Amino acid sequence: MASRTIGEVEDALDDALSWRRVELQALGAAIAEAERSSPGSPLARALARSGVAMLYAHWEGFVKESCQCYVDFVARRRLRLDELNEDLVRTVLQSLSRRAAGGDESSIAALVEAVTRPTVARARFQKGGIVDTKSNLRYAVLAEIMTAIGFPVSSFATRDKLIDRTLCDGRNGIAHGRSMYPAPGSFAVLHAEVMEMMEEIRDLILAAVRQQGSDKVVIGVSAGLVDG
Known part of the structure; x- marks a missing residue:
């Protein structure tokens, strides 16, 4: 069920983040205990490997869940094309163009209306x-x-190696059975970085949702109408 109000979005994002935080904290405690009591043991190494895989899983899962929550929320506002920012206008028109090229008559009609009547057409x-x-x-x-x-990505640009190599490549290596073993103590550092990124995603979304709720129009954020 898509969130309909600002409060529902806040609750959904907090819930999505809180259970992930609890699970990762529990795993982190188990890793730290194993590394302290039996450093270099098969258990300590296995837990450290599982830690990388779980951090990636929660990172990808939260990004997907939270961003979709935002899209679903703004979609329900049924905003006109002239109320969208440039990024989402581009996204909407690209989607319509692909479907129109495939012969979808409703998309062709919607694309024509979007071009000729942007102050009336719904995204x-x-x-x-x-x-x-x-x-x-x-x-x-x-x-x-x-x-x-319609969100800025600049603050994540300096973390590209963290996202690509440490998280994504690390998860893939472990999932495919390669002998990749994180250094002792590395989980705590990576855990803190991943939580910081997830919290930043949450804050960006909440700021945009609250701005829409107060201004009644989209300013620097995006919206659309989802086809059933």
Whole structure:
């Protein structure tokens, strides 16, 4: 069920973040205890490896869940094209163009209206077509998602190696059975960095939602009408 109010969005994001935080804290405590009591043991190494995989899983999962929550919220506002920022106007028109090229008559009509009557036309894009982590949430994929919904990605640019190599490549290596073993104590550092990024995503979304609620129009954020 898509969130309909600002309060529902806040609750959804807090819930999505809180259970992930609890699980990662529990795993971190187990890793620290194993590294302290039996450093270099198979258990300590296995827990450290699972820590990297879980950090990536929660990072990708939260980005997908929270950004989709935002898209679903703004979609319900049924804003006109002239109320959208440039990034989402581009996203909407690209989606319509792809579907029109495939012969979809309703998309052709919507595209014509979007071009000829932007102050009347409602934004329409295919449900589920914007927030796609591609099962490998590298920095380029994150930037694509953030840009499509009208959020700045500059603060994540300095973390591209963390996102690509440490998280994504690390998860892939462990999931594919490679002998990648994190250094003792590295989970706590990576955990803090991942939580910081997830909290930043949450804060960006909440700031945009609250701004929309107070201004009644989109200013620097995006919205759309999702096709059923």
